[in-house]
Amino acid sequence: MSQTYNFDDIRPYYDQEAYDAMQRLKADPLFMQLVSYIWPGMTEEEAFKKAEKVQDNMSFQLEFMHQAIRVIVARSSTGLTCSGFENVDPNQAYLYIANHRDILLDSAILQILLVEHGFKTSEITFGNNLMQGGFINDFGKLNRMFTVVREGNNRELYEISQKLSAYIRHTISEKNVSVWIAQRNGRTKDGYDLTQTGLIKMLNLSGKKSFSENIKQLKIVPLSISYEYEPCDHLKVQELYLSSLHSKYVKAPGEDLNSIITGIKQPKGRIHMTVGKPILEEADELEKIPNENERIKQLVNIIDEQLYRNYKLWPVNYIAADLQNVSTENASKYTAAEKEEFIAYIRQKVAGIKGDEQTLFNMFLNMYANPVKARRSITVNSL
Numbered sequence: 001m002s003q004t005y006n007f008d009d010i011r012p013y014y015d016q017e018a019y020d021a022m023q024r025l026k027a028d029p030l031f032m033q034l035v036s037y038i039w040p041g042m043t044e045e046e047a048f049k050k051a052e053k054v055q056d057n058m059s060f061q062l063e064f065m066h067q068a069i070r071v072i073v074a075r076s077s078t079g080l081t082c083s084g085f086e087n088v089d090p091n092q093a094y095l096y097i098a099n100h101r102d103i104l105l106d107s108a109i110l111q112i113l114l115v116e117h118g119f120k121t122s123e124i125t126f127g128n129n130l131m132q133g134g135f136i137n138d139f140g141k142l143n144r145m146f147t148v149v150r151e152g153n154n155r156e157l158y159e160i161s162q163k164l165s166a167y168i169r170h171t172i173s174e175k176n177v178s179v180w181i182a183q184r185n186g187r188t189k190d191g192y193d194l195t196q197t198g199l200i201k202m203l204n205l206s207g208k209k210s211f212s213e214n215i216k217q218l219k220i221v222p223l224s225i226s227y228e229y230e231p232c233d234h235l236k237v238q239e240l241y242l243s244s245l246h247s248k249y250v251k252a253p254g255e256d257l258n259s260i261i262t263g264i265k266q267p268k269g270r271i272h273m274t275v276g277k278p279i280l281e282e283a284d285e286l287e288k289i290p291n292e293n294e295r296i297k298q299l300v301n302i303i304d305e306q307l308y309r310n311y312k313l314w315p316v317n318y319i320a321a322d323l324q325n326v327s328t329e330n331a332s333k334y335t336a337a338e339k340e341e342f343i344a345y346i347r348q349k350v351a352g353i354k355g356d357e358q359t360l361f362n363m364f365l366n367m368y369a370n371p372v373k374a375r376r377s378i379t380v381n382s383l
Helices: 015-027 029-038 044-051 057-076 105-116 134-142 154-173 197-204 211-218 233-245 255-265 281-286 292-310 315-325 336-350 357-376
Strands: 079-083 095-098 123-127 145-148 179-182 220-227 270-275
Touching (some): 015 029, 015 044, 015 057, 015 134, 029 044, 044 057, 057 105, 057 255, 079 105, 095 105, 105 179, 105 220, 105 270, 134 145, 154 179, 154 197, 154 211, 197 211, 211 292, 220 292, 233 255, 233 336, 233 357, 281 292, 292 357, 315 336, 315 357, 336 357
Parallel strands (some): 079 270, 095 220, 123 179
Antiparallel strands (some): 220 270
């Protein structure tokens, strides 16, 4: 499979390319700006000495990224916890299909937890809209990010999907390196995590065996990340509100970069990540379904069932559900003080957005209540 395509235009840097890429990063003024933000007080001499230790991708991640993400988590959250790493083997490569709440942190948090649990880091999908050349390209490719091209006509997009599928399968089955990919294009805006059927269709394009064997080769692991306070929640509500007024939402220049910075800095409360169980035995059952579209839909249901079940619900989620339903059904999950604090939080956020206040308030409630609805949508026969 890997011999069919030249992956040079989308792949991360090879280890032998890492040193030169680090030298280019070091020469860019943005490098010291980032260093100063993460490590106030670190001198240029100290930073450059640190950069000299970068001889491959992993050393870049350990010297810079791992420490940086830990600093960001410490500054912007009240704690990071995790569960489920006993479900995966450090010697195996997996396809982590994750819910998507923050552009940078969703995948970055996985990387630090992998390292801290004795695993190698994964490769990471990154949209070409974010790969803007120069410093960003070097930074991303050093951090084992590979490019997902999202523009083109129908024929071009199909060919792009074939190549992407081949690269992911090659990375997992031949390089024995795990991959992180979001369950959908773009972040979830309304708090409801749904895997797109198009993702599964794309993944299956590179398979040369039966549907179940193709899926088992990828060793899909659903990955749930739960933030107590949704990253960029006000920006997401603003986008949803404007989309409700207009037929199509058009991003402003620099909007993605603003979301990345906001996601890094915004207080997020507690964060929890749950590693699900590899979808292997269930894949064999899918082979009994004669229609491929139905197999894909059922696989999507299997992934989403794990994502919903493993998503950690916080008091704010239960508060939003009760406020939305004008009930006290979940009152045992939170205190009166937590309820008042969350209402004040939403009102403060709404005050900063132009639009109908009640509509915006309801959109905030919906975003935080939907994970509760998703959990309750799980039925015994969902698998």
